[in-house]
Amino acid sequence: MRECKVWEDISITDINRMNARASFYSYPNKQSALYNEPIYTHNLKSLNGSWKFLFMEAPEYSPLNFEQANFDVGDWDTITVPSNWQIEGYGNMHYSDLWYNFPIRPPYVPTDNPTAIYKRTFTIGENWLDEDVILRFQGVDSAFHLWINGREVGYSKGARMTTEFDISSYVTPGENEVTVRVYQWSDGTYLEDQDMWWLSGIFRDVELYTQPKAGIDDFKVDTILKDSYMTGELTVAGKVRGGREGLTLSYELLDDRLETVISGEQKMIDQFSFAEKIDQPKLWSAERPNLYTLLLTVKQGEEIIEVIPQVVGFRHIEPQGKAFTVNGVAIKFKGVNRHDYHPATGRVVSKEAIRKDIHLMKQHNINAIRTAHYPNSPYLYELCDLYGMYVIDEADIECHGFELTNNYNWVADDPAWEKVHVDRLVRMVERDKNHPSIIMWSLGNESGFGHNFRKMAEVCNELDSSRLVHYEGDSKTEVTDVYSTMYTWLENQPEGRISMQDIIDKTEKPHIHCEYGHAMGNGPGGLKEYQELIYKHEQLQGGFIWEWYDHGIETTDENGNVYYRYGGDYGDDPTNGNFCIDGLLMPDRTPSPALIEYKKIIEPVHTHAVDLAQGKIQVENKYDFINLDDLTLHYSIEKDGKIVQTGTAALTGISARTTKEVLLDYDLTFPKELGTDYYLTISYVTNRDFNWGKQGQQLATAQFKLPIETEALIISPTGTLQVEKSHTKLVISGEETEITFDTVKGQMTSWKKNGVEVVEQGPKLQFWRAPIDNDMYLLKDYKEKYFMHLWHEMVDSVDYEQTEDYVTITVKTVNGTTNSAWYYRCSYEYRIYPNGDILFEVTGTPDGMIENAPKMIPRIGVEMRINKNCENARWYGTGPGESYSDSKQANLTGVYEKTVEEMFTNYVHPQENGNRTDTHWARLVNRYGVGIMAVANNSTFDFGATYYETTDLEAAKHTIDLQKRDYIVLHLDYKQNGLGSNSCGQSQLEKYRCKFEAFTLKTKLSVYSTKEISDSIKAKEQLV
Structure with a gap:
């Protein structure tokens, strides 16, 4: 017969814990209350700080009489409270999204149950005993017992919720001692299987305070x-x-x-x-x-x-028809899912860090938070009230591991577990009920459905009928007020799954996407299409990107380099690996390209061209309530990265959800340059300070190519070329350039300018990219069925022809993967002119057993090896950040400059990165201005430059694994596959897919000195 232990008894939610209640502070007078700072309360002591600490493998190993005040703790360790003991070096770090780390036998947990005893003293005065003395724990994972001065006070579980004990009868004037024993595993753990690191201990504030007896x-x-x-x-x-x-x-x-x-x-x-x-x-x-x-x-x-x-x-x-409204308006959530998390301290998050989070969210147009998947730190809600953030407050319930037992409803539908489910709901609602920012209560996440969720919804409505009830697991909206789904596809959805169109056609309740747009690594893509659908249908009320943070653990190697660990780096097994690296913020709080893109997608102002020749545009206010008076429109007319004109326009009188025509006071009669494009760039900037940001915050942008046509500049190359052919080499030389080809492989092996080798290996077709996290479900087929990472180029012929004006080299190849019967028939053509310019064209035609080819391939393009000193990049295309076909709205067209190092996006788990779309020309030069330039010949191309081969990025687990090559890899792509969100959600939309299709990539390649380039950037070569 197994001994009954309190931490395995679901009939016990607590012992002697105070009833759940609103979170507030009491002050002795009005002036102190208006400050509303805890230091001005009646009596308050923070018990944060150093505690004596004993870590054990199981509760049973606790020393006898450890709770006594005179117990010798001289040889115990010291730990900081709040903290997670795994972060402090005790126990085992473990990350999993799905699994319980022990056999599923609810409510029983392993005998090996890591346990820690915390001790410290505190001093109170005589006056404290005139009032009730309360000890408050804001968060302890997973369950704990409390003793004061050797006497047992009580017990509590529910890791992410506030627990209070009245210890008035246990304390005395002067010095007192508090002892806490914390259990990593309890029956509560079965309700705490969230997608995050398993972290234990006293991880939120501990406060001792008094309240008047009456x-x-x-x-x-x-x-x-x-x-x-x-x-x-x-x-x-x-x-x-x-x-x-x-x-x-x-x-x-x-x-x-x-x-x-x-x-x-x-x-x-x-x-x-x-x-x-x-x-x-x-x-x-x-x-x-x-x-x-x-x-x-x-x-x-x-x-x-x-x-x-x-x-x-x-x-x-209130619900109104198929929508829910706030103050009569069917609002749109532009939200994120947020954990309490910090890369150095785990789930210990300071008030200042939370404040910075909210500031960043507001600055990036985010208006909503879902507290995934538990009540967050109490301070978060205060800030959401103050700064303005809609909140879905979620109960500390997730039972994801049961899904894999084929009995997802194991505890959800077992009435024996009703009490512990309801307890968590009640404590959340009672604590947070007075926050205006909370507009929905969520019953939990990924826990099945049944009796206990019906009961929670009933109790929730009894406690607070002024808000809506949410739970994604209630797929039939039996007890919920909104229909909530995760990662619902726009198209090509897997069999058996609903689509967004199904929701539009069939649902009778408001819909929200409680999770979508999985921000793992490079991605997500396709957010624009979701947002367009949300704006189009009133009952689609937005959603929440998964998620706000990358959950990397900050680590420093022996050389002082900081990097971030993820699942599996601690020998944790089973683990979901880097699935915790899925945030819009990098672990160091750097906004990822995905956050910049999301900001653009959900921007509050849309701009439409009316008559650009006359400066007429239409401004559309996408806010739900406010006008645009707090924004000023700034515009500039730009060419080749230089500003020609600037101006501003007021945005008065544009109410929420309305449009207005605005006249921009620019003049297009200025002198025009040949071969130049002119763009109107608009930004909407705050014209006053807000509590989340100083005046000058850019919240929205727009750009239009102006209707200015200029003639192209024609340049006719002059000079002569010499051709020298040897056994396996072909050398073409002019006055200042020398180009060498390997006639066996049909590849350029060197391109020199005045003796300086700029190109170390010429264009070679590349169809593979370092897999991004959103490719994860493609990889098995890519690598084991199609061998997409193993391309072979078989040369059929290498020919050259010399005319009076140029030399043409033509290389015919077949390009296919290992064991494939589908392949490309390709042709490289180099038309080399006397000035050293090359008109380069590569084409490919699908051939072989085309029906066996994959539906998507990673990329179609060429790569080159460039002298490592050509580190200064300049390009005309989208920028300044990285962009991909389905994630480029945030980047505007212009001329940009960065170093190759700066073009690299340092994803925690290395992968394809740094691409720039819609490129007209790009160049890489060294400090002396010598380098290479590629100019689009018939259409734009994608380009990227990096110090790493695709194989380097693919092999690396962490950023510190990357070792720079002694050359630069330059990618010029006809097309690269979109990003999608298929690490958890929609795969690449059809229009963004790179398919096994015919292609033609044309560019003019030049190795040059910048002194020669003033005109040739814009020139179209005269073909003879």
């Missing part, structure tokens, strides 16, 4: 809007502790200038409630988060016992 124990604030949202009703109801005669409650609602809007007073004993009407309240939304301050003052006669401040936001949430 005062407010809990309260709930509700706002209702009536009369077309012109009238607000504030209702407040609460419980009183230590009820006694003579207590009065006075209340006062202050506006943002701290002027009184309403006030009142009433007697109270055990509870209180009041309702007040407010005419024309300033409404709260994510776009304009207007807040009021409610002061609740408890008095005994004239003596102030406590003052409690609470921010209030007037907003009203």
Whole structure:
């Protein structure tokens, strides 16, 4: 018979824990309450800091009498609270998305149950005992016992939720000792199988504070809007502790200038409630988060016992038809999923780090957060109220591992587990109920469905009917108010899965994408098409990108180089590897290209050309509530990277969801240069400071090619060429250039300018790219069926012809993969002119058993090896950041300069990166201006330059594994496959796929000095 242990007993959610209640602080007077800083409360001590620490393999190894105050801890370690003990070097680091790390026998957990005992002392004065002394833990993973001065106080589980104990009868004036024993595994672990590192310990703040013995124990604030949202009703109801005669409650609602809007007073004993009407309240939304301050003052006669401040936001949430509305508007979520996470401290996240997160989100047009998949740090919600962020608050429930047992509903539909499910829902709702930013309660994530979720929804509605209920696992929306899906495909969806069109056609409830756009590595692509669909249909109310952070663990190698570990780097098995590297932010908080793209996709202003010759455009406001008065339109006319004209325009009178024609005051009568394109570039910039960013934040952009036609500049090369043929070599030389070909392989092996070798290996077809994370489900077929990484070029012929004006070299090849009966018949043509320019053309025609070819191939293009000193890149195309066919909206057309090093995107898990789309010309030069240039001949091309071969990127696990080559790899691509989101979601959309198709890539290649280039950039060679 197995011994019953409290940490395996689902009938016990806690022992002696205080009832869940709203998160608030109590102050001794109004002035302190208005500051609303914990240091001004009655009494408060942070117990963060150094604790004595004993780590063991199981609870049973705890020393006898360890909880006693006189127990000798001299040989114990010291640990910082808050922290995760794995990050501090105890136990094992482990990442998994799917699996429990032990046999599934709910509620039982392994005998090997890593456990830690924490001890520290604290001192309190006599005056503390005049009030109730409360010890609050904001987060302990996974369950724990508490002792004060050797006496057991209680027990709690539910890792990511607040736990409070009344320890008034356990403490004495002077020094006291607290002992906490924390268990890594408990029956609660079965509800805590989220996609993240398994991290344990006391990981959020620990606070000791007092509250008056007679005062407010809990309260709930509700706002209702009536009369077309012109009238607000504030209702407040609460419980009183230590009820006694003579207590009065006075209340006062202050506006943002701290002027009184309403006030009142009433007697109270055990509870209180009041309702007040407010005419024309300033409404709260994510776009304009207007807040009021409610002061609740408890008095005994004239003596102030406590003052409690609470921010209030007037907003009203309700379903209307197939949509849900906030203040009458069917809003659009432009959101992200967010964990509490930091690369150096795990799930310990400082207030400053959270504040920076919100600032970054606001600066990137994000308006919503889903707290995946548990209640986040309490401070997050305060900031979401203040800065304006819609929140789906999610209960600490995920049972993903059960999916693999073929009984996903194992605990979800077992009434024996009802209590522990409901407990987590109740504690979340009670803690966070007064935050206006929260507009939905989520019952959890990926946990099946059944009796316990029905019960949670019932309890949720009883506790708070003012918000909507969400749970993606309720696929039939039996108990939820919104239809929520994950990674729903736009097209080509796998068999048995619904599509976005199915949702549009069939659903009767509002739809949200609680997860989409998997931001793993390089990607996601295709966000533009999702957003266009969201704007088109009112019942599609947006979604949440997975996710905000890369969950890499900061590590320094022996040379001081910082890199980031992921699953499997600690010998953890099973693991989902780098699946935790899936954020819009790199681990060091650097915005990824995906975040820059998402910012553009969800930008609040869209611009449409009306008559560009006359400066007429149409400005469309995509906000749900606010006008564009806080933005100023800045425009410039640019050519070749230089600004010709600039100007601004005011955006007054453009209300939410309306459009207006705007006239830009530019003049197109200026002198034009031959062979030059002119672009109108527009940016929408904040014209005042916000609490999330200083004036000058760019929130939206637009660009149009102006209707200015100029004649091309024609250059006729002069001079003579010599051809020298030997056994296996062909050398073509002019006055300053020398080009060498290997006539066996049909490949350029050297290209020199004035004796300097610029090209070390000439163009060779390349159809493979270093796999990106979003290619992961293609790789098995790519590598084991099609051998796509093993291309072979078989040369059929190498011919040359010399005329008076140029030399033409033609190479015929067959290009195919190992064991393939499908292949390309290709032709390289080099037309070499006396000045050293080459008109280069490569074509390919599918041949062989075409029906056996793959539906997508990674790329079609050529690569070259360039002298490593040609590190300075300049190009005319999209930029400045990397771009791909389905992820390029954020990059505008222009002339840009970067070093090859700067063009590299340092993804935690190395992969294809750094591509630039729609390139008209690109060049690489050394410090003396000598280098190579490629100019598009008939259409644009993609280009990239890097110090790594595709094989280098593919082989590396981490950035520190990469060793620079002693040359630069230059890619010129006819096409590269889109990114998609197929690490978890939609594969590449049809229009962005690189297919086994006929192709032609034409460029003019020049090895030159920049002194010679002023005209040839724009020139079209005269062909003889």
